């Protein structure tokens with residue numbers, strides 16, 4: 236099929252970007268979206284032009300590197316799907332597709348479609364872990380965890396850190412991402428011990444990185460490739476208010 | 484935001500119940516409404532709650548301005564091709580716009596009734612109470628005034644449609660069952676408030692035209 240592309244080209248974080256138009260004539264319906272971009276890049280390199288830079292790693296929907304805005308929607312039209320798992324059969328012959336990087340003050344553009352999402356790493360570094368002394372692994376059954384607890388914690392742990400929630404949010408809030416980690420650890424006995432200090436420092440870090448404030452529009456869950464529940468945000472607010480008001 | 488918003492929502496119930504007295508037959512309504520208004524004005528407890536109410540409006544508005552500022556800063560450069568709207572409701576994305584309509588309305592509303600009643604000269608009714616009833620009824624003889632009210636109340640309705648459930652999330656209600664309950668109750672509340680407040684100007688307007 237024939238595809239027209241309008242791709243955001245930008246040299247670096249300082250320069251001004253703009254859409255550039257490209258045409259591909261032989262796109263297979265079975266190509267992934269990234270493979271389609273690969274085809275374009277091969278063509279550009281052959282013509283002596285700079286290829287379009289975009290992030291990717293696993294190409295199987297688990298690493299969270301590949302997010303871009305496709306036709307104005309994070310990871311494109313399919314719900315709960317990463318860009319790498321989106322295939323060209325979701326488009327029609329002759330379609331024009333707009334491709335833009337995720338945009339937020341906390342995600343500076345590195346080049347073209349590639350943004351720096353280190354701000355999310357800083358939030359995790361501020362408390363998204365369980366402090367344990369190293370040593371021998373303890374006996375697995377010494378701390379009982381019910382099946383339901385484990386499943387529910389795992390649902391929150393499924394976040395791949397892609398940043399689509401931030402990109403989809405009118406406030407550029409990272410609340411879904413941050414709350415997923417807080418909720419994951421708060422539901423397990425090993426993690427819950429540090430919930431109060433964790434929630435305060437992670438929320439503070441989120442503010443410091445320049446993310447906006449959540450106003451519960453719920454756009455994040457709709458576009459999240461892992462369908463992380465917005466109720467995690469409510470749990471984060473609960474833990475935050477509790478840490479602020481009740482605990483000393 | 485959540486606390487002030489919920490307090491304001493709670494006030495809306497009381498305010499509506501009081502004003503439904505306007506729907507009584509004219510003579511009865513006049514006397515009852517005026518003495519009710521005087522009762523409110525004279526009570527120290529009501530006065531205290533009124534001050535909390537004014538404070539809530541101010542704090543809520545300041546918080547709204549802060550949130551908008553933070554949003555602008557966090558957004559950075561905007562998208563050139565943006566279809567993110569599919570994932571959320573229009574009113575949840577436009578709480579500030581709806582809030583501004585409500586705010587403008589509040590200024591007019593305060594000036595025309597609250598200020599007039601508190602500081603203006605009003606004729607007295609048969610019981611010697613200030614005749615707020617006639618002030619209100621005369622105001623709603625004007626079609627444009629009725630339309631202004633309906634627009635403002637619709638804005639308020641949509642503000643509440645998102646606001647009430649959002650406030651519970653902000654406070655930290657995360658249990659799925661209670662969340663679905665609040666979601667339903669929020670819609671019921673928003674619709675009830677909207678209908679309740681729209682009925683009054685419409686009733687007065689058409690009653691007077693007959």
Ligand code: HEM
Nearest residue numbers: 450484485488491492547578579582586646647649650653
């Ligand atoms: C004075 C003018 C007003 C402005 C400028 C305003 C603006 C806002 C804004 C920007 C938000 C936050 C956005 C969001 O949560 O999505 C909000 C939330 C809210 N507003 Fe208002 N509002 C006003 C009046 C009112 C009134 C009169 C009420 C109630 C009768 C109200 C009830 C609420 C509620 C319940 C929330 C949700 C709080 C939360 O999500 O944490 N607002 N308002």
Ligand code: SF4
Nearest residue numbers: 394395397398400459
């Ligand atoms: S919550 Fe979802 S959208 Fe946000 S970073 Fe995690 S996986 Fe991506």
Ligand code: FES
Nearest residue numbers: 294298299301319
């Ligand atoms: S490249 Fe790893 S999730 Fe898409």
